[in-house]
Amino acid sequence: MLPRYxxxxxxxxxxxxxxxxxxxxxxxxxxxxxxxxxxSRGFFDRMGGVAIAATQEDSDPAGIITFGFVNVKQLAxxxx
Numbered sequence: 001m002l003p004r005y006x007x008x009x010x011x012x013x014x015x016x017x018x019x020x021x022x023x024x025x026x027x028x029x030x031x032x033x034x035x036x037x038x039x040s041r042g043f044f045d046r047m048g049g050v051a052i053a054a055t056q057e058d059s060d061p062a063g064i065i066t067f068g069f070v071n072v073k074q075l076a077x078x079x080x
Contacts, residue, residue: 036064041065050070
């Protein structure tokens with residue numbers, strides 16, 4: 001998300017809509033990845049994601065962290 005559009009709820013709407021589509025297709029778990037030093041990391045935490053894997057240390061700008069969402073139904077039901 002471009003910095004000027006952050007903190008406006010756009011990402012929340014998108015991830016909840018994606019979770020609704022996944023739920024309709026019978027998918028109950030999903031992962032999302034970002035760079036370890038990316039500002040979106042906090043977003044995934046706030047949305048209920050749990051860090052489940054990392055390719056490098058957090059201090060490495062090229063490091064990737066993967067968040068798991070184990071309850072797509074709960075994520076899809078969020079009101080945004």
